[in-house]
Amino acid sequence: AQSVSQHNHHVILSEAASLELGCNYSYGGTVNLFWYVQYPGQHLQLLLKYFSGDPLVKGIKGFEAEFIKSKFSFNLRKPSVQWSDTAEYFCALILTGGGNKLTFGTGTQLKVEL
């Protein structure tokens, strides 16, 4: 069965620091990949997604992620974080042709300090 791993459970950064959150998945076939974010007190919302094409995808609020097929990775990056980026970040995948159910990682809690 497919799975998603997020190895960083808690990350603390200062404002303006660069961010990279790791995401690896295990599945031999084709997948669609997502990063979701949950800001404090808010709903889970989509940050960015990769279906096909350019492996470097850009999302909202200056976030980007790169799909590296050979490494089964889809790491999330932001060059300069802000205090308002404090949130929980979830990597997820959908199997193409396998229905639309998302398989999520356990999430990374990011805290950005002023």
Place this chain on the structure above:
Amino acid sequence: GAGVSQSPSNKVTEKGKDVELRCDPISGHTALYWYRQRLGQGLEFLIYFQGNSAPDKSGLPSDRFSAERTGESVSTLTIQRTQQEDSAVYLCASSPPGREAGNEQFFGPGTRLTVL
């Protein structure tokens, strides 16, 4: 427009009681999903409804869990004879029709269930 709504926002129940959780998807969204998030774990898929097709129930953890959906609107998730391990946040999501568009799921605020 209105997003996905869920009720109640919080539910505390005693072990052995039945509970019903409700989800109102975004109007026009044909697909509806239930997930749960237990403390310290990622979201787990429970069940998926797509239009008039038979639901994908492959994520339901036991026969105490069931869900229904009326047409393309409201869904209820029922947990019978609740156990303490059922304590979690239950999230509902919906997505619009279309192959690629249908892959973006819009989540509700969740129902926090606590089983004493």
